[in-house]
Structures are given as structure tokens and as C-alpha cells.
Amino acid sequence: MxxxxxxxxxxxxxxxxxxxxxxxxxxxxxxxxxxxxxxxxxxxxxxxxxxxxxxxxxxxxxxxxxxxxxxxxxxxxxxxxxxxxxxxxxxxxxxxxxxxxxxxxxxxxxxxxxxxxxxxxxxxxxxxxxxxxxxxxxxxxxxxxxxxxxxxxxKNRITAEQALQLAQQYLDKNLPGVKAVEPHEFYGYYTLHTKKDGKITGMLSVNGVNGSIWYHSWHGQFLSMEENE
Structure with missing residues (x-):
């Protein structure tokens, strides 16, 4: 048995x-x-x-x-x-x-x-x-x-400012010359745009608890954007 x-x-x-x-x-x-x-x-x-x-x-x-x-x-x-x-x-x-x-x-x-x-x-x-x-x-x-x-x-433990810093540290190491901007807060993480020479190139996310980075590699080339107020 x-x-x-x-x-x-x-x-x-x-x-x-x-x-x-x-x-x-x-x-x-x-x-x-x-x-x-x-x-x-x-x-x-x-x-x-x-x-x-x-x-x-x-x-x-x-x-x-x-x-x-x-x-x-x-x-x-x-x-x-x-x-x-x-x-x-x-x-x-x-x-x-x-x-x-x-x-x-x-x-x-x-x-x-x-x-x-x-x-x-x-x-x-x-x-x-x-x-x-x-x-x-x-x-x-x-x-x-x-x-x-x-x-x-x-509630995210990491602040938007900290998420921006972590994202920039990742970019400086892996994509020199690319800047992280505009951290948008979600439940559990932040998503930020990435820019080079003032133009959007893509985005990445920062975990709101442990600061892990997840680069969004599946979008392709950026073409345009519209914001809905």
C-alpha cells in the first residue's frame, strides 16, 4: 500500500x-x-x-x-x-x-x-x-x-525612480547609448520606453519587487505612437 x-x-x-x-x-x-x-x-x-x-x-x-x-x-x-x-x-x-x-x-x-x-x-x-x-x-x-x-x-516595493535607475544600469551595460525614460507603473512591475538620439527604440520592464529586467525584444522597429488623454 x-x-x-x-x-x-x-x-x-x-x-x-x-x-x-x-x-x-x-x-x-x-x-x-x-x-x-x-x-x-x-x-x-x-x-x-x-x-x-x-x-x-x-x-x-x-x-x-x-x-x-x-x-x-x-x-x-x-x-x-x-x-x-x-x-x-x-x-x-x-x-x-x-x-x-x-x-x-x-x-x-x-x-x-x-x-x-x-x-x-x-x-x-x-x-x-x-x-x-x-x-x-x-x-x-x-x-x-x-x-x-x-x-x-x-504595491511595488521599488519606486519609479529606482526602476529608472535599474533600467539605465542595464542599458549602459548591454545597449550603450540607449536611455530609459517614462517609467509606467503596473501591478508588480514598471515598463519604460527606451530612446537613442531622442528617438524611441523600444521598451523594457523592471520587476517591482526584485528589480529584475526584462527587455521587450519582440516588437521590431518603432514607427509611431499616440497617447489617449
């Missing part, structure tokens, strides 16, 4: 292994909007994917590339579908590979989540990386581990 002792495996470790595997597999896929589908398409989850074309035209693809105005419309429809009136589109950036958007809480002014809009299909999906793994309120790991229900874990 088997004893129950010794057969238990830490649930936290299992969760981390599963989530890491899913993200790695999704990130390696070449299918547009695949990450959103993997993380629970439709509106079943706060950070689930949203297929703009299937919800509007019944088609899985579009004949023309999504432009900035269309991307903003898609994101606003996504937020309407979530049904949280406290969330708004704060910023949208166009890169070679896709559109990137920051969603902000209206009451607290704190940033809530980072989203990606596919330029061909218009599909909306949560951005990989810190948005999923460090976001203690809206990210998948945060909800899985129950962080969203423990308000004491939502």
Missing part, C-alpha cells in the same frame, strides 16, 4: 512549469493571434485573446493591413467586451511586427495591462513576458496564484 507522504508535488512549481511551457510554445508559433488563442480566446478571461475580424465579419483574416485608427477601434471594442468601465486605452505604439497598447485604470491612474494587436488579422492578445508573468492583478500568473485577492502584494 502506497503511503501518501512523498507523493505530493508543490502546486506552485507545477503552475510555473505549465505556464512557462505554454508561453514558450505560443511565442514560437508563427500563426497570427496564436498567443491570444492559447491563453483562452474570446472574452472568457481578462487577458484572453480577441479576434476582431471573426466578431465583426465572420472572416479569419483581412485583405489589408490594420492601421493605427483601426487598431484603436479594435482595442476599444476589446475593452467594451471586458465590461470593466474603469479601464481605458492610454497609449498605442506601432512597430514593424504589431501594435502595442497600454491599458490604464481610470480611478488609480495605474497601468493595468499590455496588449498586442496583430497587423494582419486584428486579433488582440496579451503581451508576453512581464505582462503575463509579473502582473499581479491582471496577469495569468497573478490570478492563478490568487495575488489579485491579496491587496498587500499589489
Amino acid at each position: 502506497l503511503k501518501k507522504t512523498g507523493m505530493k508535488f508543490p502546486l506552485l512549481l507545477i503552475a510555473i512549469i505549465i505556464i512557462t511551457g505554454v508561453i514558450a510554445y505560443a511565442a514560437s508559433s508563427t500563426s497570427p493571434g496564436y498567443l491570444g488563442w492559447m491563453m483562452g480566446g474570446g472574452f472568457n478571461g481578462m487577458m484572453g485573446g480577441y479576434n476582431y475580424n471573426s466578431s465583426n465579419s465572420g472572416q479569419s483574416s483581412v485583405s489589408s493591413t490594420v492601421d493605427m485608427n483601426t487598431a484603436k477601434t479594435i482595442l476599444k471594442k476589446y475593452l467594451e467586451a471586458i465590461g470593466n468601465p474603469n479601464l481605458k486605452l492610454a497609449e498605442i505604439m506601432e512597430f514593424d511586427n504589431h501594435f502595442y497598447a497600454e491599458i490604464q485604470e481610470i480611478d488609480s491612474k495605474k497601468y493595468a495591462m499590455e496588449l498586442i494587436v496583430d497587423k494582419i488579422t486584428g486579433a488582440v492578445s496579451p503581451e508576453m513576458g512581464p505582462n503575463m508573468m509579473w502582473n499581479t492583478k491582471y496577469g495569468h500568473m497573478g490570478r492563478m496564484m490568487g495575488w489579485a485577492y491579496n491587496r498587500t502584494t499589489l
